[in-house]
Amino acid sequence: MNKVSTSLFALAILVILSALAAITFGPADIDSSQLMACLIGSCQNQIANIVIWQVRIPRVLVALVAGMGLAIAGAILQNTTRNPLADPYLFGIVSGAGLGATIANISLADNLTIALPLAAFLGALFSVIIVVFIAKVLQRMEQLLLAGVAVSFMLASITQFILYFGEPFATNRVIFWLMGSLARVEMSNFYVIASILLIAMITVFALHRQIDALLLGDESAASLGVDVDKLRLLMLGICAALTATIVAYCGGIGFVGLMIPHIVRQLIGVTTLKLIIGSALIGAIFLIWVDVIARSSLPHAEIPIGIITSALGSIFFLFIMYRSRAIT
Amino acid sequence: MSTLLNISGLSWKVLNKTILQDINFTVSKGEVIGIIGPNGAGKTSLLRCIINQANILASVSVSGSVHLKNRLITQFSAKEIAQHFALVMQKNDSIFALSVQDVMKMGLLPHKSLFSLDSDYDKSQIELALSKVGLSHALESLFNQLSGGEQQRVLIARALVQASQILILDEPTNHLDVYYQHQVLQLVNKLNITVIMTVHDLNLASLYCQRLLLLNKGKLICDGSPKEVLAPEQLSKIFGLPCQQNVDAITGATQVSFYLEESCMQYSAISEPLSE
Numbered sequence: 001m002n003k004v005s006t007s008l009f010a011l012a013i014l015v016i017l018s019a020l021a022a023i024t025f026g027p028a029d030i031d032s033s034q035l036m037a038c039l040i041g042s043c044q045n046q047i048a049n050i051v052i053w054q055v056r057i058p059r060v061l062v063a064l065v066a067g068m069g070l071a072i073a074g075a076i077l078q079n080t081t082r083n084p085l086a087d088p089y090l091f092g093i094v095s096g097a098g099l100g101a102t103i104a105n106i107s108l109a110d111n112l113t114i115a116l117p118l119a120a121f122l123g124a125l126f127s128v129i130i131v132v133f134i135a136k137v138l139q140r141m142e143q144l145l146l147a148g149v150a151v152s153f154m155l156a157s158i159t160q161f162i163l164y165f166g167e168p169f170a171t172n173r174v175i176f177w178l179m180g181s182l183a184r185v186e187m188s189n190f191y192v193i194a195s196i197l198l199i200a201m202i203t204v205f206a207l208h209r210q211i212d213a214l215l216l217g218d219e220s221a222a223s224l225g226v227d228v229d230k231l232r233l234l235m236l237g238i239c240a241a242l243t244a245t246i247v248a249y250c251g252g253i254g255f256v257g258l259m260i261p262h263i264v265r266q267l268i269g270v271t272t273l274k275l276i277i278g279s280a281l282i283g284a285i286f287l288i289w290v291d292v293i294a295r296s297s298l299p300h301a302e303i304p305i306g307i308i309t310s311a312l313g314s315i316f317f318l319f320i321m322y323r324s325r326a327i328t
Numbered sequence: 329m330s331t332l333l334n335i336s337g338l339s340w341k342v343l344n345k346t347i348l349q350d351i352n353f354t355v356s357k358g359e360v361i362g363i364i365g366p367n368g369a370g371k372t373s374l375l376r377c378i379i380n381q382a383n384i385l386a387s388v389s390v391s392g393s394v395h396l397k398n399r400l401i402t403q404f405s406a407k408e409i410a411q412h413f414a415l416v417m418q419k420n421d422s423i424f425a426l427s428v429q430d431v432m433k434m435g436l437l438p439h440k441s442l443f444s445l446d447s448d449y450d451k452s453q454i455e456l457a458l459s460k461v462g463l464s465h466a467l468e469s470l471f472n473q474l475s476g477g478e479q480q481r482v483l484i485a486r487a488l489v490q491a492s493q494i495l496i497l498d499e500p501t502n503h504l505d506v507y508y509q510h511q512v513l514q515l516v517n518k519l520n521i522t523v524i525m526t527v528h529d530l531n532l533a534s535l536y537c538q539r540l541l542l543l544n545k546g547k548l549i550c551d552g553s554p555k556e557v558l559a560p561e562q563l564s565k566i567f568g569l570p571c572q573q574n575v576d577a578i579t580g581a582t583q584v585s586f587y588l589e590e591s592c593m594q595y596s597a598i599s600e601p602l603s604e
Contacts, residue, residue, distance in 0.1 A: 082423055206442040213434050216420050222381060223417075224437045224490070225410035270424040271433075 007268055011281035018288045019064055023056045025292045027300075030056075062185040063291040064284045065193045066246045067256060071283025072197070073239040074257025075264070075275045076204060079211050080235045081145055084265075087258040088243035091148035091236070094254075095155035096127025097247040098178055102159045105170040105177075116177065117248035124244030127151055132233065144236065180251035180306025182291050189249040196245050200238045201276065207231065208272040215270070252306045255313025256283055262320070330357050332494065332522055338377055338392035340370075340384075340546075347373045349546045351392070355494070360516070360523045362537030364530055364557070366567055369543040371526040375496055378524065379413045380404070410438035414487030416480065418499045426471045428463070428482050429454065435489030457488040461515055477508025484515060497525035501532060534558055535581045542566070554582045 024030050028051045034043070035052065043049040070088065077086040088094070100123020104115045134147040163171045204211065210231050213221035218228045246253070264278035287305075290312070294305045333355035340347040348370045355361060363371045376384055378394055380401045385394060394401040396412060404412070414435070432454045433446065458464050461481040466474065471482060480500055487495050497516065501509040509529070513536040516523055527533040533540055534554035542550040542557050544566045550557045560571040569586040576583045 079424075084423060209434075209437045209440055209444075212430070213437055215422050215424055215426055216431060216434065217417075217422075219381075219417060220415070220420055220434075222406070223379065223410065223413070223415035224434060225405075225407035226437070227406060265424065269430075270426055271430050 004268055004274055008274075008277055008281065011278070011285070015064070015281050015284045015288075018285050019060050022060045022063070022288045022292050023052060025296045026051070026056060058187040058190055059182050059185055059291065060288060061187070061190040062193065062250065063182055063287045065190060065197050066182070066250050066253065067260075067283040067285070067287025068280040069193060069197050069200070069242045069246050069283075070253060070256035070287070071260035071264075071279035072200060072204070072276055073242045075261040075272075075279040076200075076211070076235050077239050077257070078261055079270075079272055079275065080214055080232050082215060082217075083145060084262065085258065086145055087255075088239055089254055089257070090145060090152065091131055091240070092127035092152035092155055093124045093240055093243045094178075094247055094252050095152040095159065097121070097124040097244060098174070098252070099123045099155045099159045099162075100126070101177055102162050102166070102174045105174050106162060106166045120248040121244045123155075124247060125240060127155055128236065128240035128244075132236065144232070176251075176304065178252045178306070179304030180253040180309070181302065181304050182250055182294070183302055185249055193245050193249065196242050200242050201280070203234070203238055204272065204276050207234075208276075211235070211272040250305070253287070254306055254310045255316075256287060256309055259313045259316050260286060262316075331355070332357050332397060333378065334393075334395040334398075335378065336393050336395070338374075338390075338394065340373060340377065340387075340390045342389055346546045348377065351548050353541060353548065353551050355522060355524060357493075357522055358520065359539055360537050361525070361539045361541060362533035363524065363526045363541045363543060364528075364533050365543035365549075368545075370546040371543055372498055373546075374543065375415075375498055375524070375526060379409055379415060379496060407438055410490065410492070412492050413494050413496055414490040414492040416483045416487055416495065416497045416500055418502045419476075420479065420483060421472055428458070428466045428469050428471055428474070431471050431482055432457065432467075432486050432489055435486040438490060438492075453489055453491075454485075457485040458482075460488060460519070461485045475508065476503050477505075477511055480504065480508070480512045481515060484512070484519075488519070494522045494524065495519070497523065499526050499528060501527065501529065530558060530563070531581075531583045534583060535576075535579060558582050558584050560584070 020035065024032055024035055028048065030048050030052065034045065034048050037043050038049050038052045043052075073088045074086070077088065077091070078084050097120040100119035100121070101116055103123070104119035108115050130151050131144060131147045134151070135144045138147070163174060210221070210226045213224045213226050214228065214231070221228050243257075260283045261275060261279050264275055264282055268274045268278040290308050291305055294303045294308055297303060331354050335351055335353050338351040339349050351374065363374060365371055377390065378401075380394065384390060385402050396404065401409070433450075435457075436446070436450055455464065455467070458467060461484055463478060463481055463485065466478065466482070471479065474482065484495070495516070500512055500516070504512065509532060513532060516525070517536050525537070527537070537554065539552065540550075540554055540557040541548060542562070549566065550559075550562060558573055560573050563571045563584060563586075567586065569588065572585050572587075574583050574585065575581070
């Protein structure tokens with residue numbers, strides 16, 4: 001086994017251990033022996049059994065697939081646009097989701113359990129359609145990122161306008177939703193996110209050589225038989241669906257797609273297969289532990305997960321900037 | 329020699345501007361052809377048409393035909409074209425830290441199916457190609473940290489891994505100093521495959537190409553041996569400078585020198601007293 005395979009294998013073990021350890025964290029006191037007993041179906045404490053299977057496991061599993069999904073979406077976008085700062089959030093996906101959630105909150109007082117994630121998902125897809133449409137009209141697919149930033153600001157301003165005139169309770173709900181949380185996730189959410197994640201990973205594995213070819217420029221990739229615009233559009237669609245689904249259930253969780261691929265490039269490699277597998281594993285570990293911090297650092301309260309990822313992300317980037325300054 | 333490529337009546341107009349006009353020539357297996365001409369003559373555009381880049385030949389502004397092995401190039405898929413032509417451009421770099429091995433693996437793409445992983449045979453082909461360009465030691469090196477000449481050699485090695493029959497080079501010696509210019513072109517010459525390249529430096533083109541195509545304002549002015557194509561009257565007219573043809577004493581290749589009349593007078597003003 002070479003160095004990269006060994007690292008990936010070690011990370012996979014770490015994901016499993018992190019997930020198991022994370023289940024033991026929370027207000028109800030559950031130790032590892034109780035956890036193991038409940039996992040193999042010989043649990044003596046029924047309350048612990050319910051907490052583990054209905055609260056903790058869905059939450060940890062959603063953190064696992066959401067972390068994988070956000071990190072993979074960032075990695076795919078960065079490699080297909082050759083821009084290390086590309087991130088699903090820069091393509092207006094969260095702003096679109098925010099607008100969808102705002103409209104659902106303001107116009108529908110009831111049935112928000114289904115309507116909120118659905119509206120967020122439709123809003124995110126709407127923003128991606130606008131971004132792609134603008135890039136197509138300009139006939140410059142490489143301007144996707146700039147179009148994304150413009151659309152992001154446009155949709156955010158519409159959201160703020162609606163919230164400014166909206167009912168205060170609904171406004172609060174949207175603002176808290178945008179901060180991101182895994183407190184209300186269910187097992188069904190895990191199945192939906194995991195399905196989209198699986199489709200995304202299979203597609204990327206199938207096309208990994210084409211995506212790699214883009215790393216040396218569009219012209220070089222085209223000379224190797226790659227249809228550059230079609231590939232980029234397909235990858236953007238996959239990232240949009242993945243991020244929109246995660247944002248719809250978990251709210252805004254920033255910086256994961258930007259930060260994790262950056263770490264993976266330093267540790268494992270830059271080509272698509274290494275980057276995607278590494279990002280999935282490190283992204284999962286990262287979000288599992290951020291969620292543990294979110295739910296166990298304050299007594300009787302949770303910190304929104306998006307606040308922690310943004311804080312860690314900004315510190316991480318300041319560190320990277322400082323280190324690159326020291327090197328140069 | 330069997331004919332590989334046949335370019336017939338190729339013309340390209342964009343917004344009433346002629347890019348290429350009625351270009352006709354054939355390329356035989358094993359030829360090393362240099363396309364020369366002043367800036368804006370249509371050299372790179374001709375290369376783009378030959379490989380049907382971005383499906384250029386399907387455009388209404390392009391007429392004429394390009395046949396590869398007696399089959400219209402527009403009937404080839406992008407993957408098939410990549411199996412026949414390998415392109416090496418002026419400059420390639422990546423913002424990401426790609427290793428030489430990563431760049432070399434890109435050359436496998438036209439021959440691979442979806443989901444395919446690298447085999448031991450692929451690895452041996454990569455090592456063989458790198459040894460042919462004298463860079464066996466650089467497999468794990470970072471591509472961006474190589475010199476310009478080494479990067480071009482890696483891209484030529486990638487073209488060898490691509491196993492195509494025709495190597496297309498667009499100004500391969502731009503950005504390179506004299507030593508690397510000769511090193512890269514000497515390497516291209518030794519590969520024993522069909523090569524079509526655009527070259528700015530007429531003397532380099534003459535030294536390393538068996539046949540030259542002289543383009544000006546989108547037209548093919550002359551097609552022949554370096555001695556025929558680098559005729560002083562012809563070059564003076566196209567480049568707007570007096571020109572002289574010589575034979576290099578060491579290589580025996582046809583060489584040309586351009587000079588401004590002013591600089592000639594200045595030179596004689598300096599050299600005359602010395603000669604006395």
